[in-house]
Amino acid sequence: MALKIIASTCTGCSACEPECPNVAIREKGGTFIIDPAKCTECEGQFDAPQCLAVCPVDGCIVNA
């Protein structure tokens, strides 16, 4: 259970990075990636995955 960022549509805006409660997101080559081992999809933490809620690009963050 984890989310992933589609690099080709990621703008590299970094909005998701500080929102992740699990510190699972980091920059890699100008865009961002989610560490699937750390990602919980915010289950039990928030109503919705925080990266998804703040991402400005529709469809950029999907199920891994």
Add this chain to the structure above:
Amino acid sequence: MDAPQLASKAFIGIGQIRPLGAAITPEPSGGCGTTGGEGKASCGTSGGPDDMPQEIWDKVKNHPCYSEEAHHHYARMHVAVAPACNIQCNYCNRKYDCSNESRPGVVSQKLTPEQAVKKVLAVASEIPQMTVLGVAGPGDSLANPKKTFDTFRMLQETAPDIKLCISTNGLALPDLVDEICQYNIDHVTITINMVDPAVGEKIYPWIFWQHKRMTGYEAAKILHERQMLGLEMLTARGVLTKINSVLIPGINDEHLIEVNREVKKRGAFLHNIMPLISEAEHGTVFGLTGQRGPTAQELKAVQDACMGGANLMRHCRQCRADAVGLLGEDRSEEFTLDKIEEMEIVYDLDKRRDYQDKVETERQAQHAAKQEALSAQVERAGVDPDMKVLVAVATEGHGRVNLHFGHATEFQIFEVSAAEALFVGHRRVDLYCQGGFGEDEQLPSIVKAINDCHAVLVAKIGACPRDELKAAGIEPVDAYAHEFIEKAALSWFADYADRLARGDITHQPRGDASIRQGAYTSEAAA
């Protein structure tokens, strides 16, 4: 790219909008007053040292965005350290760049705070009249405030003379006002496009608030309340505020008069009403749905209706989030990360002060010379005191008509009557002269951009564009080359009035003009 065709019918006409000056609540402490109901704003963009308290003049006198006069002398730069945003606007597409806070279609180089500081020092040593550093996106400067404040903290240590300012949508603002004051940020721009959530929900599809994505009326209501609270808190702490509003025809055009009233009531120092930039290729919601930007006259109608409210900024160039230089010029290409690496950066505070003292001396001499020239101006009797016309002016600075028509990439627009010549804005155009030859295909777009003007004042103009302008009903005038703009405009107006009185010509109303859309690249300006 061709300028878009003018819509056959405007959403609003000048006559439909009534000034609301008389209805405006008195100013709370801290800002600048106006000279009563229908009066002109007494400070802000065109104000001088005589029009405002000393402590406010000290804050704005060398800030190009806060003082129309200063923008001819002092430069600013933006560093793109804040790409993240906490709201979505229908006029913005951050996949490329933000079309209003920066020019569309041009991707900025994102910087870390360390890179940003290096860049600021490089620019400050090359351009000693660079006095202001702003963080204006490409996202929201306060959405990830750490990067913004880290940049400011490092800069305060190395370059304490540079003024710091930020631009924000206001959502996070109330929580960060204390930090803003801590870093001596004494200029904050808030983008406020509405004071009614019913209008706001047409502009903002969502906000990210307290760990939730909120939409619709509720989202707009929260944003509105946070904007008003943030503005009030800044005013209470004596921070100067500028309100940016994007004029979106059919959505918030007349509503902006109410916005002006509400922000004025809360102590806003300046109100900058700017045209929506909207093209399908920008990939914004408004671009894709065909929402158009305003025409020049629609923009001016709303700006004029707000005279007497919060002071209006008329010299905004809607620059990009990494612009460098004087407003209207962009030297960001000279300061890319690669180029900075190779530069020898010597930050010499004394040298900067000496240079700025010279700039100030020149500016005061210019101001005095202009006043003298204007006081010598004889007012003509018998001219209809209500007659006002617009003139376009080609200038390369120093307050004079001193630019060749073919070399202009923008024209300043003055509204002239028998009594005064008032700066009301500027129009960007494509360069007519390229490589020494006049480009005839550029001329129609220039005519469209200044089509509401009766005359264009230039230092010089070639025979071809002269004839074409005449055919379009715009009088090309080179008789006042190198004179001060206001004096030239008033002299031309007096001559125009004389010719009318003699019956040589008849007064014809002008049409509307289009606001140039699309990117304005540095190549075109070079």
